[in-house]
Amino acid sequence: MKLQTKVLLSVIYSSILASFSLILGIFEIAGSLGLHTNFAPPDIMGGFSLIIASSLILYGAKNTVKFLYDGLSFYLVGLALLIAIGLLNIIIALADLLDYYILCIGENCSGYSAHIRPEIYIFFLALLGLYPFFVRWHFRRKVP
Amino acid sequence: MLIALAGNPNTGKSSLFNAITGAHQHIGNWPGVTVEKKEGTITFEGKKITIVDLPGTYSLTAYSLEEVITRNFILEEEPDVVVDVIDATNLERNLYLLTELMELTDRIVIALNMFDEAKKKYKLDVKKMRELLGLPVIPTVAIKDKGIKDLLHACLHGYFKPKKLSYPEDVENRVEKLQRMMENLDLKNKRWHAIKLLENDSEVRKKFANLGRKDILHEAEHLRHEIEDIYGDDIETLIASFRYSFAHGLFHEVAEPLNVGGVTITDMIDHVVAHKIFGLPIFLVVMYLSFEFVFVVAAPFQDAIDLIFNGKTLASGQHINGLIDISYHWMASFMPNWASSFINYGMLRGLAAVLTFTPIIMFLFLILSILEDSGYLARVAFLMDKLMRKIGLEGRGIISLMLGFGCNVPAVMSTRALKNERERELSIALNPLIPCGARIQVFAFITAIFFKHNQALVMWSLILLSMGVVALLGYVYSKTIFKGKAEPFVMELPPYRVPSLKGIFIHMWEKSEGFLRKAGTIIVGAAGIIWLLAALPWGVQFGGENSYIGQIAHFLAPVGAPFGITPESIIALFFGFFAKEVVIDVFYVLYGTKEALFAAMTPLQAYSLLLFILFYTPCVATLATIYNETKSTKFVLFVILEGFALALFFSFLAYTIGSFLGVGG
Incomplete structure (x- = not known):
């Protein structure tokens, strides 16, 4: 497969993921304002973070396909933020698990039922969009 | 007058030398070596000037003869002016030598040579370069004799007030x-x-x-x-x-x-994080992720420490003894009950309170060290420079304000990085208005009890209010009490790097150690005093209305009434002066349980109390640090009054409006 095609596919994939994250972010903010949904936990700042990260990816997508650094910069920083948000949620889940067992000492607790936030799936999915980073030397600056 | 020409090889230094001296030059060797020495004499504006062309070097290490000759000449002969001839078409690379020359001498004139070529490559702001460096910067095209007179004029009459390159x-x-x-x-x-x-x-x-x-x-x-x-x-x-x-x-x-x-990864990241539109939201996201990490990851460690020291009461009503209970019973077997109670439920519980906050402080400094060592904080300073100038501070002011979220003590100390005294004082005056880690802990404690479903919203309202007040007061102060504009300066932008684990931990420990020492002494002491006030006079119910602490609460009741602040809260605020964390300890002593505290106040009263805690006087350790840094009792009094004025204003406003609207009552 040609390099251009691989980058194009990667950008399309990440753009779909970013669009989903954008919607998720909007729903998270809406949830904290009282408009609850089943798939998005209410979280103003969490939602805001998702919106910013996905906006960066979508903003940079067009110029990334054109092999311009300008686009790649936004695309990669957006993905990095999305990955960081996912990673944070994994750490939060582990910390919650640990806290649950600490607070359960001496109590007759039922088993821990993990509530997995969508950001954790996004973490793994976002890793797959990093392909352009590994071929970044093929990109060029926009000539005025 | 003696002028030395220094610069990288191939910057047009020889062309400049020829353009200045013409035929009046003498070629020889530097003493004892075979490196060529060119010297010329001219008369300019009636003054005899000797020009020495130093060997071209990229730096001033001791690796090559040329480098040693150049630096020894500047150090020992002390020329009146050193002209740094810079190839303007390769500006960034040539600026390295300038940083080294600035360490050797203050009297430097910068010749931006090949300026005509450079204009095709960059848009150069010469005026800003002059302001940032505090040195004369003259565009020249040596091969066309352009800018030579301006250069010599600057050597004779230039303004030399160089900004020093400072290391971490x-x-x-x-x-x-x-x-x-x-x-x-x-x-x-x-x-x-x-x-x-x-x-x-x-x-x-x-x-x-x-x-x-x-x-x-x-x-x-x-x-x-x-x-x-x-x-x-x-x-x-x-x-x-x-x-x-x-x-x-x-x-x-x-x-x-x-x-x-060539575009590096650093260039790519900078292109986005320093972006006019996206830069600020990205900063907010990074801050949110950092604080979320700190509070969530610290929670299990805090609960574990709490469990070890204080034990717990199970749902069945059975109590699991913690270290404090075990120690109390052991000591009670060979000393009077009151003494054992004072040591364990007074002093040791104070120590436990300190240890409970330790994870949060350590994680906070851990994340700040990572942000600092990775190079991101420098970008934040760069990004916020324009905004900060509106409140009379330069970009680096944001770093001390951000450190304030950890602890105001190191934050006040970090204002030393601001070289301008006015900016430093302004930054110190604003710093206590940023809620420190201890205040945030108190917020977390109170919001968890009174605002279970809107905890994040209430917390953010407090933090945003404090940032708004800092911005507004900064603007007002910079036009009145601390009148002046932020000085221009060069913002160091280190390349992004993965911070070393050892470095992060050393920085984290350096910053946490001071906090722990302060907390370990002041909080333990304060906890002992609270215990005594709650236990005395002998025979009364511990913390009851006949105890000293109960009597003080009764006496203070009318003071807090207009703000909806209960007498017990006033006692907590008083002890919060020693260290903000003590506020939680006092609530535990006075109310016993969170449920009792919840029953004692309405959410509106709790919010009014939160606003008071947000602004009222910083703790004694912060005030001592402010005195150390300013050596002014008046300044310390100013900070105390500023805090109280804001606390009374916002608390009164919130309680009055809330009561009028019937919100949270």
């Missing part, structure tokens, strides 16, 4: 230590010698060996190893990277590239 605090402290050891030596430019010793410069080491000062050499070696340990890199690379950061930062400030060029 870890390095600066060690440079100063070496300088102090050189006090009695007859040396020119002791700072330069100290830096070179840290750099392990062979020539300077020889010089000190000849002077018989092996003690200085040993100390320099020791300090060098310390720095290498902190940053996890060898000293030469480190010092060079600090200088490159300055060059990179200056380049970013004055040049806008117009053309194709």
Whole structure:
């Protein structure tokens, strides 16, 4: 497969993921304002973070396909933020698990039922969009 | 008058020398070596000027003969002016030598040579470069004789007030230590010698060996190893990277590239994080992720410490003894009950309170160290520069304000990085209005009880209010009490790097240690006093209305009424003066359980209390630090009054409006 095609596919994939994250972010903010949904936990700042990260990816997508650094910069920083948000949620889940067992000492607790936030799936999915980073030397600056 | 021309090879230095001296030049060799020495004499504006063309060098290390000749000439002959001839078409690379020259002499004139070519490559802001460096900067085209007269005029009448390149605090402290050891030596430019010793410069080491000062050499070696340990890199690379950061930062400030060029990962990240529109939201996201990480990850550690010390009461009503209970029963077997109670439920519980907050403070400093060492905080300063100037501070002011979220003590100390005294005082005056980690802990404690479903919203409302007040007061102060504008300066932009684990932990420990020491003494002491007030006079119910603490609460009841603040809360606020965390301890002593506290106040009263805690006087350790930094009792009083005025205003406003609207009552 040609390099251009691989980058194009990667950008399309990440753009779909970013669009989903954008919607998720909007729903998270809406949830904290009282408009609850089943798939998005209410979280103003969490939602805001998702919106910013996905906006960066979508903003940079067009110029990334054109092999311009300008686009790649936004695309990669957006993905990095999305990955960081996912990673944070994994750490939060582990910390919650640990806290649950600490607070359960001496109590007759039922088993821990993990509530997995969508950001954790996004973490793994976002890793797959990093392909352009590994071929970044093929990109060029926009000539005025 | 003696002028020396310095610069990188192939910058047009010889062309400039020829353009200045014409036929009046003499060519020979530098003493004892075969390196060519060119010298010329001219008369300009009635003054006889000798021009010396120094060998072209990329830096001023001791690796090549040319470098040693150049630096020794500047150091020993002390020319009246050094002209740094810069190839403006390769500006960033050429600025490195400038950083080294600035350490050698204050009297530098910068010749931006090949300026006509450079204009095709960048949009250069010469005026800004002059302001940022505090030195004359003259565009020249030596091969066309352009700018020569301006250059000579600047050498004669130029304005020399150079901004010094400063290294990170870890390095600066060690440079100063070496300088102090050189006090009695007859040396020119002791700072330069100290830096070179840290750099392990062979020539300077020889010089000190000849002077018989092996003690200085040993100390320099020791300090060098310390720095290498902190940053996890060898000293030469480190010092060079600090200088490159300055060059990179200056380049970013004055040049806008117009053309194709190599793009690094640092360039790519900077392109986005310093973006006009996206930069600020990205900063907010990074801050949110950082704080979320700190509070969530610290929680299990805090609960574990709490469990170990205080034990817990199970749902069945059975109590699991913690260390405090076990120690109390053990001590009660051989000493009076009151003494055992004082030691364990007074002092030891205070110590437990300190240890409970330790994870949060350590994680906070851990994340701040990562952000600092990775190079991101420098970008934040760069990004916020424009915004901060509106409140009379330069970009670096944001770093001390951000550190305030951890602890106001190191934050106030960090204002030393601001070289301008006015900006420093303004930053110190604003810093206590930023809620520190301890206040945030109290917020978390109270919001968890009273605002279970809107905890994040209430917390953010407090933080945003404090930021708004800081911005507004900064603007007002910079137009009135601390009148003036932020000085221009070069923002160092180090390349992004993965911070070394050792460095992060050393920085984290350095910052946490002070907090722990303060907390360990003041909080434990305060906890003891609270216990005594709650237990005395003997025989009354512990913390009851007949105890001293109960009587004080009764006496203070009318004071807090207009603000909806209960007498018990006033006692907590009083003890919060020693350390903010004590507020939680007092609530536990006075109310016993969270449920009792919830029953004692309405959410509106709780919010009014939160606003009071947000602004009222900083803790005694912060005030002591402010005094140390300003040496002014008036300044300390000003900070106390400022805090109380804001606390009373916002608390009264919230309670009155809330009561009128019937919200949260």
